[in-house]
Structures are given as C-alpha cells and as structure tokens.
Amino acid sequence: MFEKILIAxxxxxxxRIHRACREMGIETVAVHSTADEDAMHVRLADESVCIGxxxxxxxxxxxxxxxxxxxxTGADAIHPGVGFLAENADFAAMVAEHGFVFIxxxxxxxxxxxxxxxxxxxxxxxxxxxxxxxxxxxxxEAQARETALSIGYPVLIKAAAGGGGRGMKIAHNAEQLPGQxxxxxAEAKASFANDQVYLEKFLATPRHIEVxxxxxxxxxxxxxxxxxxxxxRRFQKLVEEAPSPALNADERDTVGRLVxxxxxxxxxxxxxxxxxxxxxxxxxxxxxxxxxxVEHPISEAITxxxxxxxxxxxxxxxxxxLRQQDIAFTGHAIECxxxxxxxxxxxxxxxxxxxxHAPGGLGVRVxxxxxxxxxxxxxYDSLIAKLIVHGQTRNECLMRLRRALEEFVIDGIATxxxxxxxxxxxxxxxxxxxxxxxxxxxxxxxxx
Ligand code: ADP
Numbered sequence: 001m002f003e004k005i006l007i008a009x010x011x012x013x014x015x016r017i018h019r020a021c022r023e024m025g026i027e028t029v030a031v032h033s034t035a036d037e038d039a040m041h042v043r044l045a046d047e048s049v050c051i052g053x054x055x056x057x058x059x060x061x062x063x064x065x066x067x068x069x070x071x072x073t074g075a076d077a078i079h080p081g082v083g084f085l086a087e088n089a090d091f092a093a094m095v096a097e098h099g100f101v102f103i104x105x106x107x108x109x110x111x112x113x114x115x116x117x118x119x120x121x122x123x124x125x126x127x128x129x130x131x132x133x134x135x136x137x138x139x140x141e142a143q144a145r146e147t148a149l150s151i152g153y154p155v156l157i158k159a160a161a162g163g164g165g166r167g168m169k170i171a172h173n174a175e176q177l178p179g180q181x182x183x184x185x186a187e188a189k190a191s192f193a194n195d196q197v198y199l200e201k202f203l204a205t206p207r208h209i210e211v212x213x214x215x216x217x218x219x220x221x222x223x224x225x226x227x228x229x230x231x232x233r234r235f236q237k238l239v240e241e242a243p244s245p246a247l248n249a250d251e252r253d254t255v256g257r258l259v260x261x262x263x264x265x266x267x268x269x270x271x272x273x274x275x276x277x278x279x280x281x282x283x284x285x286x287x288x289x290x291x292x293x294v295e296h297p298i299s300e301a302i303t304x305x306x307x308x309x310x311x312x313x314x315x316x317x318x319x320x321x322l323r324q325q326d327i328a329f330t331g332h333a334i335e336c337x338x339x340x341x342x343x344x345x346x347x348x349x350x351x352x353x354x355x356x357h358a359p360g361g362l363g364v365r366v367x368x369x370x371x372x373x374x375x376x377x378x379x380y381d382s383l384i385a386k387l388i389v390h391g392q393t394r395n396e397c398l399m400r401l402r403r404a405l406e407e408f409v410i411d412g413i414a415t416x417x418x419x420x421x422x423x424x425x426x427x428x429x430x431x432x433x434x435x436x437x438x439x440x441x442x443x444x445x446x447x448x
Pocket of ligand 1: 131156162163164165166200201202203204206208232235275277286287436
C-alpha cells in the first residue's frame with residue numbers, strides 16, 4: 001500500500017480524499033494556490049506545497065509544479081480528484097513516467113472516453129445501447145442531412161470534444177440544419193480547439209441516469225447501482241438521488257449488468273461512471289466519466305462502500321475484495337449541491353463566511369471545507385458544500401433532508417440553500433416525477 005498520497009485538487013473533494021487516506025493510515029500532501037493558504041484541505045493534510053498563484057492554469061492545472069511537489073515530498077501516488085486534471089490522459093501518463101502511481105484508470109481509457117465520438121463507438125462495440133445518430137463524426141452537410149432524415153428530427157449536433165453541455169445545437173427541421181451545423185462547428189472550434197461534430201436524435205423528455213462501477217483491471221467489476229441526476233440547470237447537476245425513482249428492479253438489474261459486462265470487456269481499472277439518458281423504458285449511453293464524481297457519496301450511502309478507499313486500493317494493485325453479491329442496497333439517499341451563488345440569479349457570491357453550522361444526526365453527511373471566518377475565493381467552482389442525507393425509505397430521506405436544510409447555517413455569503421428548501425417542497429419533486437428539463441421549468445415558475 002502507498003505511504004504518501006499527493007492530492008492534486010482543492011476544496012471539499014480534496015478533503016474527501018484526505019479522509020479516506022487518513023483512515024487507511026496513508027500520509028497526505030495537499031497542494032494549493034496562494035488563494036487557498038487557509039483552506040481546510042491544506043490545514044488537515046500532513047504536508048502542503050504552494051504550487052502557484054490563484055488562476056487554475058497557474059496552480060491546480062500546473063503539471064510541472066504538481067509533479068515537483070510530489071517529488072520533493074516523496075509521495076508514492078497522485079489522486080487527481082474531480083475536475084482540473086482528473087480526465088487528462090497526458091497528465092495520467094506523465095504521472096506514471098515520473099515514477100508515481102496515478103490513482104485512476106489507464107491513460108488510454110481516459111483518452112478513449114474523453115472524445116465523444118470514440119466513446120460512442122466504443123460503447124456500441126461493448127454492447128451498450130446508444131442514442132441513434134451518425135456513425136462517427138459528420139464530414140459534410142449532405143451527410144448531416146442524410147443522417148437527420150434517417151433518425152428523424154429534431155436532432156442534436158454535438159461536439160466530439162464537448163463537455164459541460166457546451167457546443168450542442170438543436171435542429172428542429174431540415175431548414176435549420178445547415179445553420180446549426182455551422183454554429184456548432186464554430187463553437188466547438190472556439191471552445192475545444194476541435195471542430196469535429198456528430199449528430200444524435202434529440203430526446204425530448206429523458207432522465208439522466210448513471211451507473212457507478214468499480215473495477216480492478218484484473219477481471220473483477222461490480223456496480224454500485226444508479227444515480228438519478230436529472231435535476232440540472234444549464235447542464236449542471238444540482239440535486240442527485242439514488243436509487244432513481246423512475247426505475248423498477250428489473251430495469252436496475254438489466255442496466256447494471258450491461259454496464260458491468262461492458263466495463264469488464266474494456267479491461268477498465270478504477271472507479272468510473274457510465275451515463276445514460278433514459279426515456280420510455282430505454283437507456284441510451286451518452287458518456288463515461290473515467291474518474292470519481294461529485295455525487296459519489298449517495299452511492300456510498302446506499303451501499304456502505306467507500307469509493308475513494310477502493311480507488312486507492314485498486315491503484316495500489318490490490319484485487320477488488322467485493323463481489324456483486326456482497327453489495328446490499330439499503331434505503332434512499334439524496335445529495336444537495338450547495339453553491340456560493342445567489343439562489344435566484346445564480347450570480348457567484350464569494351466572500352467571508354461569518355458564521356457556520358453544519359447539520360448532523362442520523363443519516364446526515366456534510367462534505368465541505370467551510371468554517372466560520374473562511375473566505376471563499378472567487379477563482380474557482382462555486383460548490384462549497386454537499387449535503388448528503390440517507391433514510392430507510394425515500395420519504396424518510398425527504399423528511400430528514402428538510403430538517404437538515406433548516407439546520408444548515410452559512411452566513412456572510414449567499415448560497416443555494418433557500419433554493420433547495422423550495423425545491424424539496426414541490427410536489428413533482430416529492431413524487432419523483434421530473435426529467436432533465438423539469439428544473440429549468442421550476443425555476444422560471446417560482447423565480448419568474
Ligand atoms: P457534456 O459532456 O457536455 O456534459 P453529455 O453528452 O453528457 O455532454 O450531455 C449533457 C447533457 O445534455 C445531458 O445530461 C442531457 O441533459 C443533454 N443531452 C445530451 N444528449 C442529448 C440528446 N440526444 N437528447 C436530449 N438531451 C441530450
């Protein structure tokens with residue numbers, strides 16, 4: 001097992017990884033920008049190294065500084081966390097070339113799944129159902145027309161290198177197609193320096209359902225059930241729950257099995273998530289995330305498995321000790337992402353937290369680096385806390401979530417807590433009846 005792990009990230013996720021290391025008796029090295037000197041992940045780590053000024057490109061994305069920090073502190077392995085370098089195949093390769101272990105999958109798998117066109121081709125070969133669309137990239141307007149005609153309008157034009165919902169354009173009919181194709185290509189080129197696009201059938205009312213897997217690269221693969229992440233605003237997830245209120249036991253079993261078979265065939269190692277759109281009882285692969293995800297704690301809550309510990313163990317070459325039959329799914333879990341943002345306008349709200357009190361009690365988990373007196377810097381993602389609540393039933397989970405949100409005090413800055421309070425009082429949410437468009441509608445209804 002590793003003796004020392006460098007955590008190449010910040011905020012609540014750095015803290016999350018630190019906690020797993022601590023429990024395993026592994027020392028931690030925090031890296032931080034000058035804006036994060038007082039951050040909790042830096043305070044709690046055994047050692048810390050400043051890797052640059054506030055902008056991410058000069059610090060948390062500064063590969064040379066991170067590798068130097070690992071060298072001078074004598075770390076054995078590097079955990080990339082979520083975001084920043086977590087899905088950068090070149091970084092994963094460089095970590096290995098410098099003699100450290102990358103806590104994640106093989107660089108080739110990161111690269112394969114990082115390009116949407118190759119990912120979709122791979123998914124198809126691995127036996128996963130995909131959204132009907134073009135075979136690979138679209139090379140001409142004529143090819144786009146022909147494909148759109150065969151799959152039927154409306155169609156979505158997506159960037160091969162896309163991410164975060166950027167570079168997607170809808171064409172409702174043949175007249176709109178050439179214009180939207182041009183715009184999508186131009187946006188893809190500007191955002192990702194890659195103008196490859198592909199075509200997909202546009203699904204009107206799907207849910208976003210993703211399956212969590214764990215694999216050791218030695219033939220042992222298990223799934224930890226699904227998460228429903230349909231509550232999104234501008235393609236950003238706000239609330240996630242597990243299990244999905246939309247699936248029955250058969251569907252759960254079928255999709256879990258399909259994903260396990262696919263991941264096994266791929267020869268994948270580490271934690272990963274296979275994302276689907278789900279509509280009218282059918283699953284359609286959209287992408288695979290080759291890393292830990294922000295919403296991983298809800299899967300931990302319903303299975304009792306520590307995903308980060310397992311990630312570290314398999315990276316160290318230990319075989320997965322868990323078999324599918326060892327995984328018992330218990331109760332229901334919901335995560336609320338609490339952002340330093342105005343709950344109505346979503347304007348970022350960095351600043352000093354004057355008072356802080358986290359909720360507790362049975363079934364309540366808060367992953368956050370906040371404390372009274374801490375200043376949320378303006379340079380990074382606005383996620384400041386995750387409230388994860390577990391109950392024996394979905395109803396119990398909702399009751400507990402309501403009281404936990406009431407208890408939560410974050411003063412001095414605006415947060416999305418009031419929005420979550422409003423959301424969990426809504427009947428559609430209470431009944432689990434929502435698709436990926438629902439939250440935008442709710443926001444325009446309630447916040448005009
Ligand atoms: P990104 O990597 O940009 O997040 P995804 O392919 O994961 O791109 O899609 C992001 C979101 O876009 C999905 O969660 C869903 O809300 C929407 N989306 C993607 N593909 C389709 C589709 N074919 N039809 C309808 N909505 C889609």
